[in-house]
Amino acid sequence: MIVDAFYAAPALLILALGIYTTVVRDTFPATVGFLAYGLLLTVAWVQLHGVDVALTEAAIGGGLTGMLLVRASARLRPIEGQARAETPGLPLRLLAGLVAATVAGALALALLTLPDPAPTLAAEAVANIASTGVGNPITAVLMAYRAMDTLLEATVLLLALIGVWSLTPDRVWGGRPGPRYNADPDGILSFIARVLPPIGIIVGIYIFWVGADHPGGKFQAATIVAAMWLLTLMAGLADAPPIGRRLLRALLVAGPVVFIAVGVAGVPLAGTFLAYPEGWAKPMILVIEFALMPSLALTLGLILAGAPERGAQP
Amino acid sequence: MSGPTLFGLVACALVGVGLYGLIVNPQPLRKILAFNVVGSGVFLLFGVIARRGAAAGMGGDPVPQALLITGIVVAFSATALAITVLLRLFDETGSTTLAPEAPSPSANTGTSQG
Numbered sequence: 457m458i459v460d461a462f463y464a465a466p467a468l469l470i471l472a473l474g475i476y477t478t479v480v481r482d483t484f485p486a487t488v489g490f491l492a493y494g495l496l497l498t499v500a501w502v503q504l505h506g507v508d509v510a511l512t513e514a515a516i517g518g519g520l521t522g523m524l525l526v527r528a529s530a531r532l533r534p535i536e537g538q539a540r541a542e543t544p545g546l547p548l549r550l551l552a553g554l555v556a557a558t559v560a561g562a563l564a565l566a567l568l569t570l571p572d573p574a575p576t577l578a579a580e581a582v583a584n585i586a587s588t589g590v591g592n593p594i595t596a597v598l599m600a601y602r603a604m605d606t607l608l609e610a611t612v613l614l615l616a617l618i619g620v621w622s623l624t625p626d627r628v629w630g631g632r633p634g635p636r637y638n639a640d641p642d643g644i645l646s647f648i649a650r651v652l653p654p655i656g657i658i659v660g661i662y663i664f665w666v667g668a669d670h671p672g673g674k675f676q677a678a679t680i681v682a683a684m685w686l687l688t689l690m691a692g693l694a695d696a697p698p699i700g701r702r703l704l705r706a707l708l709v710a711g712p713v714v715f716i717a718v719g720v721a722g723v724p725l726a727g728t729f730l731a732y733p734e735g736w737a738k739p740m741i742l743v744i745e746f747a748l749m750p751s752l753a754l755t756l757g758l759i760l761a762g763a764p765e766r767g768a769q770p
Numbered sequence: 771m772s773g774p775t776l777f778g779l780v781a782c783a784l785v786g787v788g789l790y791g792l793i794v795n796p797q798p799l800r801k802i803l804a805f806n807v808v809g810s811g812v813f814l815l816f817g818v819i820a821r822r823g824a825a826a827g828m829g830g831d832p833v834p835q836a837l838l839i840t841g842i843v844v845a846f847s848a849t850a851l852a853i854t855v856l857l858r859l860f861d862e863t864g865s866t867t868l869a870p871e872a873p874s875p876s877a878n879t880g881t882s883q884g
Contacts, residue, residue, distance in 0.1 A: 460773050462773070463773030463774075463776050463777065464773075464776065467776050467777055467780045468780075470780055470784070471780045471783055471784065471787075474783075474784045474787050474788070474807050474810075474811075475787050477791075477803060477807065478787050478788065478790065478791035478795070478803075478804055478807060479791070483797060483799055483800060483803075486800065486803055487803065490803055490806065490807075493807075493810075494810075497810055497814065500777055500814060500817075501817060503773060503774075503777070504774060504777060504817045504818065504820070504821045504829075504830060505821060505824065505828075505829025505830045506817050506820060506821070506829075506830055506835045506838070508835060508836075508839060509813075509817060509835050509838045509839055509842070512838075512839045512842045512843070513813075513842060516842050516843055516846045517810065517813075517842045517845070517846065520846055520850075521806060521845070521846050521849050521850075524849060524850055524853050525799070525802070525803055525806075525849075525853070528799055528853045528856065528857060529799060531857060531860070532797075532799055532856075532857075532860060532866060535860070535864070535865060535866065536797075538865065538867070539796050539797040539866070539867060540796070540797075542796035542867065542868075542869050543794070543795075543796055544794060544796070548793075548794070549794050552789075552790050552793035552794050553790055555789065555790075555793070556786040556787065556789040556790035556793075557786055559785060559786055559789055560782045560783050560785055560786025560787075560789075561782075561786075563781075563782040563785055563786075563815065564778075564779055564782040564783075567775070567778045567779065567781075567782060567815065567818070568775075570819070570822065574819070574822035574823045574831075575823065576822075576823030576824070576825045576831045577823070577831055577832070577833040578823055578824065578825040578828045578830070578831045578832060578833075579825050581828075581831075581832045581833060582827070582828065593828060593832035594832045594835050594836045594839070596832070597832050597833050597835075597836035598836045598839065598840075601833075602833070602836065602837075605836070605837065605840050606840065609840045609843050609844060612843070612844050612847050613843065613847050615847070616847035616848070616850055616851050619851045619854070620850065620851060620854045623854050623855060623858045625861075673839070675839065675843055759847070759850045760850070762854055762857070763854055763857075763858065
């Protein structure tokens with residue numbers, strides 16, 4: 457039973473880090489472990505021939521989620537000891553272990569008894585790709601075959617931001633998210649925040665553009681652009697906008713609104729919601745993607761920035 | 771055993787590990803973290819199933835892979851919302867305990883304000 461080391465090494469490291477983040481005593485190392493765990497999962501995704509998924513995992517699953525967790529753990533550190541006193545006793549832990557082992561075992565059993573050959577839609581996806589005008593079958597699924605999923609996904613992101621904003625205390629409603637950062641203007645953070653964003657923005661636009669034919673796409677690209685923005689915020693080079701600003705809100709909804717408008721236009725032009733008329737698929741996909749990408753970058757950045765904590769004055 | 775099957779078994783184990791953490795860890799932030807471990811296990815398992823569907827010159831079935839991208843973004847949205855709720859709870863009450871009788875050392879900050 458010999459497994460290629462390129463599979464075995466990441467698999468075992470992922471499992472070890474997954475266990476570490478769950479059982480380690482302090483929360484801060486657990487969240488840092490989760491960041492490393494996300495990056496290792498990226499390796500697994502590449503091994504599974506899911507390069508698009510690997511990019512998403514690195515950017516959003518590991519990167520953004522990890523950053524949120526690390527920041528929250530730093531903020532909640534003063535009450536760590538209090539929470540630890542509530543750790544359940546041995547009987548409950550044993551029972552939880554039993555439940556977890558049963559679920560994991562049942563899943564493993566299901567995995568090992570999957571039908572062979574596996575059902576697949578790859579052939580259909582490739583057969584109809586010419587009508588979509590894009591070269592990456594995953595982009596074809598996201599933007600043509602199952603464009604509804606992507607529309608709802610963009611909407612969920614916007615709803616999450618509305619949810620985050622709705623947790624604003626009344627006294628700072630309409631104000632700016634997060635603290636005003638004051639980094640040393642000659643320090644390394646300010647230096648990186650000046651040098652990295654031009655490179656990052658170009659990488660982001662590249663990943664956005666090649667997404668049509670190669671692994672990449674708007675979500676991964678929007679994350680990179682949002683990360684560059686957050687970097688300049690944390691270095692104190694820029695300030696987060698007040699959430700009450702009308703232009704900001706218009707930019708946030710512009711992407712989903714264009715997406716819905718193109719979808720509605722499909723009803724008279726192609727017979728159904730989100731259908732593209734013959735020969736017009738690629739231009740319409742581009743219109744949606746160009747409208748969606750800035751909205752997504754802004755939404756992701758503002759979700760990360762969190763609920764407003766101070767007034768609209770800088 | 772093939773490489774993808776090994777990843778699949780690791781994914782099953784991760785679901786178990788995360789579930790254990792979700793039940794046992796008393797801190798809500800650790801529960802959110804554990805829930806993300808469960809989620810990544812489910813995603814990885816689905817990725818292995820996508821890999822098994824390799825056909826037509828593709829390394830994996832593109833339909834589940836596209837669904838995974840959507841899933842990861844939605845999981846992030848839910849996590850971000852959960853963490854913001856948690857931090858607001860902390861700001862309001864100075865505690866994030868889920869215990870019915872909060873063992874609060876500073877008694878008058880223990881009750882919720884809304």
